Amino acid sequence: MSVTVSEKNITQEIASGIEKNLDVNSSDGALRKEALEAFRTLGLPPNKSEEYKFTPITRALEKNFEFSGQNAIVKEFDITPVAIPGLDADVLVFLNGVFSKTASSITSKNLTVLPIQEAIASKNEVALKHLGKYADFKTDALVAWNTAAFQDGVFVHVADNTIIEKPVVLYHIHDASAGQVISLNRNLIVVGKSSSVTVLEKFDSTGSANFSNTVTEAVVAENAGLELYSIQNDNGPRYQFGLTQIHQSNFSRVNTYTFTLSGKLVRNNLHFVLNGEGIESHMYGLYLLAKDTLADNHTVVDHKKPNSFSNELYKGIMGDSSKGVFNGKIYVRPDAQKTNAFQANRNILLTDKATVNTKPQLEIWADDVKCSHGCTTGQLDEEALFYLQTRGIGKDTALAMMLYAFAGEVLEYVKHPVIKEYLDNVISERLHKNF
Amino acid sequence: MLTIKNLQAKIGDKQILNGINLDIKPGEVHAIMGPNGSGKSTLASVLAGREEFEVTGGEVEFLGKDLLELAPEERAREGVFLAFQYPVEIPGVSTINFMKTAVNQIRVHRGQQALDAVSFLGLMREKMKLVEIDQSLLNRSLNEGFSGGEKKRNEIFQMAMLEPKLAILDETDSGLDIDALKIVSNGVNKLRNKSNAVIVVTHYQRLLDYIVPDFVHVLYKGKIVKSGTKELALELEAKGYDWIKDEVSVA
Structure with missing residues (x-):
């Protein structure tokens, strides 16, 4: 027992x-x-x-x-x-x-x-x-x-x-x-x-x-x-x-x-x-996971009034036996007409043991709104990897380039130049970028 | 330069190449023609090192090295270049950054110093002229949203940057209008010299009006069934591939 x-x-x-x-x-x-x-x-x-x-x-x-x-x-x-x-x-x-x-x-x-x-x-x-x-x-x-x-x-x-x-x-x-x-x-x-x-x-x-x-x-x-x-x-x-x-x-x-x-x-x-009205909310997330790390991002966006805009972009790369979780709730209340709410969660799994669970939850009570969500999970594009290799780029570098390109999209939105440079370095190092 | 002996390859359970023999010397242009499904693109892919294809027999020697032993990037560093039939789009990787990495990895392999940013840009500007490609295109993500013509020009631009000894053009003419075809062919011709060679894989004769081959080989059912000079290509254009098929079945 x-x-x-x-x-x-x-x-x-x-x-x-x-x-x-x-x-x-x-x-x-x-x-x-x-x-x-x-x-x-x-x-x-x-x-x-x-x-x-x-x-x-x-x-x-x-x-x-x-x-x-x-x-x-x-x-x-x-x-x-x-x-x-x-x-x-x-x-x-x-x-x-x-x-x-x-x-x-x-x-x-x-x-x-x-x-x-x-x-x-x-x-x-x-x-x-x-x-x-x-x-x-x-x-x-x-x-x-x-x-x-x-x-x-x-x-x-x-x-x-x-x-x-x-x-x-x-x-x-x-x-x-x-x-x-x-x-x-x-x-x-x-x-x-x-x-x-x-x-x-x-x-x-x-x-x-x-x-x-x-x-x-x-x-x-x-x-x-x-x-x-x-x-x-x-x-x-x-x-x-x-x-x-x-x-x-x-x-x-x-x-x-x-x-x-x-x-x-x-x-x-x-x-x-x-x-309130005329609000803008942007949520950017990046999780680069290895070993047995588990990272779980739960987001909730509650649109209570009309004419606001929310946009969410979370991206993840999972290696080894790591686990990613993304759960994104969006509420659009009855008063929140003309709401624009977007959500995207994109994932790359590098190994068979790595996993990701992603779940969008949209609850919309208003009828004149624009909401969209998209989740993608995939492996690295082998054809792209081969393409880079045929140009003389070593497999590790090619892999790092592609992962960096994937992750780098989130960095583009970082506004503060010093913070951006710091994160760029940390992420590059993390992805073994050596090009 | 390149010697292919009895090369056989399959994908999954499907045997595609059934014993290819080919000998290419520096300065030569060889056209590989043949009907759809004859194995033309497979040959190009096997030479570039695409992993989906399993080589089941034969050998390929390139400049004294066993090509089949080498990883795709090692083949590229030794001087093999494949211009893709369908160039891959890679979001987030600009052509410029990617080419800088490629050029420098190849240079380091050849025992040369890596280029600094200024020398690299100089080299790039020079090669851009060859294929009449605009820098704004090269600043963008690799091939993303490019037209068919732009993608093919980008392939030849990359070829110009990497200065291969053996360039394999896989259906480079597909999807090109006549103006783009001329630009791409001009670029290739300007890059030709006594010490490099070109394999042109194509279904149609029209590319060969611009890139004139020394030899034309017809591939059918994974074998070279006929070889000749450029006149053979014209004959194929006029008569189609059926007479070749008939000849093979009679033999």
């Missing part, structure tokens, strides 16, 4: 750990308490649950982590090797989930950039007004967990009519060389009317098993712009859950870029609510 480990156990273990540290009298105490209750009620997703069908995150947590201990404290870390070279930015560094003032450098004066704990402790009105209002912790236990127990993250507030040129960059460093690391990061980005900002998160880890649960809420006001990058390139036993919840108003523009290049299990939830 097989014994199934009950998921309730780790839910309870995590919940009682949270409860011990919960200060209900703090500015966010009520929110955290409510989220904790939701976390208990929901429980971590059981295996085969619909939303986590291909991504057994609960089992991975059970198997690889203890929930009673504390993270090792890392006092210093040289971020030079993981930093994006030549990028002029306001930098926040989080070491095992904890903000490091010494490693960070915030110089911009025309916007508010604060560690979120500081924003809450100082009762920042904007932060408290928006915190926890968008990321729904009542349907997903992982979001509830984060909301109840988040350690730190960034609060970015751009006032009205302000264009911020310098990106805000978050380096999340996990040093699990002295033992496992679990970090819960929480970001809140508020972009005022007719303003714009770029925020980039990059994750790096060393050592043994480490997990991060990151929730980012972004509120983008009328006519404002936001560029949001997430770069996930961790080797080793790296587990990651993230929810990025974006709330857009009239005529705002948001581009998100999600790059998953390594890791053990990565789940990215990206939810857009288009609560």
